[in-house]
Amino acid sequence: MVAPNVVAATKQRTNNTVAFEKVYLGLGANLNDPISQLKQAITALEQLGGTRAHRCSALYASKPMGPQDQPDYVNAVMELECELPPHALLDATQAIELKLGRVRKEERWGPRTLDIDIILFGDKQLDDERLTVPHYGMKEREFVLYPLLELAPELALPDGTSVSSLTTNVPRNGLEQIQ
Template sequence: MRRAYVALGSNRGDPVAKVQAGMTALGQLPQTRVERCSSLYRTAPMGAVVDQPDFINAVCRIKTELDANALMKRLLDIEARHGRVRDGEPGGPRTLDLDLLMIDHQVIATPELTLPHPRLHERAFVLYPLAELDPDLVIPGHGGVTELLGACCGQRVQRLEPAASADNP
């Protein structure tokens, strides 16, 4: 089985409930099991659309038999089932956003998918939960998660209570 990391985020409706629903949906994917989910983190919006509510973010480490493209398709299906419409402005509000961060240490660069996620090394809202799950994780082409956190100055990230899920004791 492959080890994959999936980032979850939401800032519309009840974002905590949306992220937790996303965690549950990950556990229901075929040939996949959730190993562990990070705590929830409250983070400031990034990018062009800053006048919007804070995000709730987390990362789940999963084991899956699905290949990268099949897993990505399943993640997009989960987003759609939770009301995500992909016609908004990049960085804008989201009901549920699922990003495939990496699968094992695969490097993939196709028009459909880039792994590791092309901006993961710049985003504290992903690096903090990754470091919580696997502090020694190395991101191909970028280095260790802990070292990368040092370069993410100025991004507001607040750890909340651990994620409440059956897969996260």
Template sequence: MMRAYVALGSNLGDSKQHVLEAIEALAALPGTQVMARSRIYRTPPWGKLDQPDFLNAVVALETALEPPALLDALLSIERAAGRERNGERWGPRTLDLDLLHVAGKTVNTERLTLPHPHIADRAFVLLPLHDVAPELDIPGQGKVVDLLQNVDVQGCNAL
């Protein structure tokens, strides 16, 4: 079993429901258990600013799934929630699931980079990640509690 951290986000449709249903779907994955979940945060869009605010959360999982299989499962959950990957980056979406970190695993392939290379830049990831693992040390980036001190959290609010 491995500890994995997954970020969840949504800004289309019933975003809160999309996030909650995704957490249930993660808990239903084979060999997987949700160990902790953050509060849900309302956050301003990142990257592409002319879109609705997002709802974001993070879950900590214990899973037997290796990172590529876990990524496939995340993409399947996104599709089931109506997510269409049309090549647009940072645009509006019903559901976005990002594999942030898997303890003891470093991956650098075309499909997946672990740990996620932009954790340290994003308040919408660090705030909920801090809820579940403030002392988590992200290899090459630092501890979540320290990284959070270096991002702008203005406009980010727990629901």
């Protein structure tokens, strides 16, 4: 089920000429068959109105951030072209998370069935109570940088920093391609 405001935003924006922006989403899961969770999320994102799915990185196993007494994660990065506004895309990704069993808890970096983060949204730089783009932690997270590098080795962030240069300072920390 797509959030109603996403459908409204899509209908409203298709009446105007709107350029698609390249968007990168980080996907992660470590509960309830994480590989299946990511594959279901990818399918849902491929069907999302107002977007055109391009491709997805390989799936990677990674160590959890924060508490270590939880299962390892499965991560990927997906590339889309998007005509939705950033907050409408956020609403849509959160609706997909909920549909696939995500329960939001106070515990940060705890185990979860699915997490979809907006990593980059074109050259936009946003920072409000709901959304920070580029994602606030992307420059330190191997499970974002290496899959992103796989998809877009020449990519530069809005501040001009290349993804490839970021990976030289971020160790793999056990990150392993699994599919």
